[in-house]
Amino acid sequence: MTLRGLVGAGRPAACAGRFELGADGWRMMVEALPRSTARLCGLWSDGMQVHALFHDGPGPFMASVAVPEGRYLALSPARPGAEAHERMLHDLWGIEAMGAVGTAPWLDQGQWGVTWPLRERAPPAPPPPEGVEFIDGAAMERAGGTMLGHGPAEGGFHAPLHLRLGLPGEGITQVRPRMGYAHRGLCARMRGNTLAGGARLAARIDAGATVAHQLAFARAVTAASGVDTSCPLAIFPAELERVATHLDSVAQMAELQADGRLANLAATLLEHVRQLGHAVYGHRLLFDVVPRRDAAAPAPEMMAALHEGCATLRRLFWRPRGLATQLLGRGVLSAGAARQWGIGGCVGRASGIEADLRAQDPAYAPGWLTPPPRSEGDMTARLSTRLHELGESVRILGNAGVMPEPPVPAQCVDGEGLGMAEGPAGPVWHWLRVEDGRIAAWWCGDPSLAQIQALPAILHGAVYEDVEPILTSLGLSAAGADL
Amino acid sequence: MAYLHLFWPEGGALPRMQALDIFHMDTGGCTGCGLELRAVSRALDAGNAAIRFVSTPRQAGLLLLTGSLSVEMAPVVELAWQAMPGSRLLAVVGDCAVDGGVFTPSYAVLGGVGGRAQASLSLPGCPPAPAMILEALIRWRTGQDKQPPAA
Numbered sequence A: 001m002t003l004r005g006l007v008g009a010g011r012p013a014a015c016a017g018r019f020e021l022g023a024d025g026w027r028m029m030v031e032a033l034p035r036s037t038a039r040l041c042g043l044w045s046d047g048m049q050v051h052a053l054f055h056d057g058p059g060p061f062m063a064s065v066a067v068p069e070g071r072y073l074a075l076s077p078a079r080p081g082a083e084a085h086e087r088m089l090h091d092l093w094g095i096e097a098m099g100a101v102g103t104a105p106w107l108d109q110g111q112w113g114v115t116w117p118l119r120e121r122a123p124p125a126p127p128p129p130e131g132v133e134f135i136d137g138a139a140m141e142r143a144g145g146t147m148l149g150h151g152p153a154e155g156g157f158h159a160p161l162h163l164r165l166g167l168p169g170e171g172i173t174q175v176r177p178r179m180g181y182a183h184r185g186l187c188a189r190m191r192g193n194t195l196a197g198g199a200r201l202a203a204r205i206d207a208g209a210t211v212a213h214q215l216a217f218a219r220a221v222t223a224a225s226g227v228d229t230s231c232p233l234a235i236f237p238a239e240l241e242r243v244a245t246h247l248d249s250v251a252q253m254a255e256l257q258a259d260g261r262l263a264n265l266a267a268t269l270l271e272h273v274r275q276l277g278h279a280v281y282g283h284r285l286l287f288d289v290v291p292r293r294d295a296a297a298p299a300p301e302m303m304a305a306l307h308e309g310c311a312t313l314r315r316l317f318w319r320p321r322g323l324a325t326q327l328l329g330r331g332v333l334s335a336g337a338a339r340q341w342g343i344g345g346c347v348g349r350a351s352g353i354e355a356d357l358r359a360q361d362p363a364y365a366p367g368w369l370t371p372p373p374r375s376e377g378d379m380t381a382r383l384s385t386r387l388h389e390l391g392e393s394v395r396i397l398g399n400a401g402v403m404p405e406p407p408v409p410a411q412c413v414d415g416e417g418l419g420m421a422e423g424p425a426g427p428v429w430h431w432l433r434v435e436d437g438r439i440a441a442w443w444c445g446d447p448s449l450a451q452i453q454a455l456p457a458i459l460h461g462a463v464y465e466d467v468e469p470i471l472t473s474l475g476l477s478a479a480g481a482d483l
Numbered sequence B: 001m002a003y004l005h006l007f008w009p010e011g012g013a014l015p016r017m018q019a020l021d022i023f024h025m026d027t028g029g030c031t032g033c034g035l036e037l038r039a040v041s042r043a044l045d046a047g048n049a050a051i052r053f054v055s056t057p058r059q060a061g062l063l064l065l066t067g068s069l070s071v072e073m074a075p076v077v078e079l080a081w082q083a084m085p086g087s088r089l090l091a092v093v094g095d096c097a098v099d100g101g102v103f104t105p106s107y108a109v110l111g112g113v114g115g116r117a118q119a120s121l122s123l124p125g126c127p128p129a130p131a132m133i134l135e136a137l138i139r140w141r142t143g144q145d146k147q148p149p150a151a
């Protein structure tokens, strides 16, 4: 039986697409994982149950299992991408994954002052974890190599994370991420919050993908209230955000590689897009734009300038001895690794993975989305995918209306819903349960977490100087991964 | 050399801007303030300004913080502050850094440095626009030259 069939045999739950499995059903599902191609998109808990979110051709589906003793069968032996989720589940709830690949804390480095902060009733205070102990392997010690750190404070402008890198020779062979620096306890902040408060918070999860988070949150709320979400939705802000984030990545990359012309043009266009955001929605970074009625039309000459600028960017990128040639073959994410870690989004597409939530969105006309020019998974492929999507999004902006989605119904009926949106870096998921008009449980999935887990594979063999460009080309954000 | 009279001092003295090296740290926000600071940094670079962002606190005279100060980042901020040479200053940019913004109260954040330490420059906004940040930096830099910097 397929994974979807196995999960679908469970008891349908309050949320469309979610099925409750018994311990045996969950075990059968875990055993079927190695044979399935469905992507694992998330694993989380509401205290009573553990939920797993999968995505395959027809769409998302969820499996739940009750955890009365605080234990469930781990998914990580079959799906390596589950490891970070399982470790986070333990940090936040004290729920244990049996047979998990890794058990060290992921977020909790022993500084919070509480253990298992999301538990309703605190347990008889177990001591906080000591934080990650870095153990350098025997190979590293024999080689007498160097250990170098990257982050959490580099003087840059991205969210903090730490990478411990082992270089026995010239190339990196060992990568250990240490997360939690950007963890703000959003799940606890969401719980008990009003829907309006929740939407404000969702807009501030990660500024690079704020519209995607706002959309996914609004869609989850609409789904929870049982309203049909299949009506064509306005896509202007989402595409505007994609344009801005891709432009920022291109500009950063060009700055790092000292390509002044490309950097200048990309930064100038980015500033235009920010001003466009301000002119249309009243906010440069497009915060709080989703349930909103007033939006001005963008000036046509601005759109034309953007269109022309994107064509020039592509030309500069591909010019002889340009950035495309310099980045060739560096920082490769193979299709196999991308599949293994469940990486979708524009990074996955640059490795030849077909994954785009927009393809199922009726608001996107057939033919609007086309495959990227390269699928080798190196930095050139990632940048050229961004440039390709940039042109595509600018074209879509020319065709799409400005109005955002219909506003969230004011008096929301209680319920449970899942919402999704394709952000600039990949799929963004929000799941929530509404009780008495307030958020009772919430979870958010961000594409950065899968990318961070895949870093050892991507950085393997790279020189230290390439770490920053590779992170930039991935566009990963610790703010989205840590919540 | 008659043309030197071009610069004969007539009228009031104009404030002079001193060079300033800034070390920025995101202490756990949404990176929105960081995005706008990146725009500021690009503008400063393009204008060859005397104010610039540096990549290590050992070189910096001003520690500029954004974000709501997560519990994990607090020791890192302390280390960066201790690493700064000579007289050093603190600036907080954005609602998060000023008072914690939307992320407080929470077990994981301390709620911004603005409420815990005396900052020389405090700029609210979610996020403040780059033009505002730039203006505040320049106005503060030209205005504060008269007072000796706090240690």
Ligand code: SF4
Pocket: A204, A207, B029, B030, B031, B032, B033, B034, B066, B067, B068, B093, B094, B095, B096, B097, B101, B102, B125, B126, B127
């Ligand atoms: S003040 Fe606003 S924009 Fe700045 S980090 Fe905080 S939430 Fe983000």
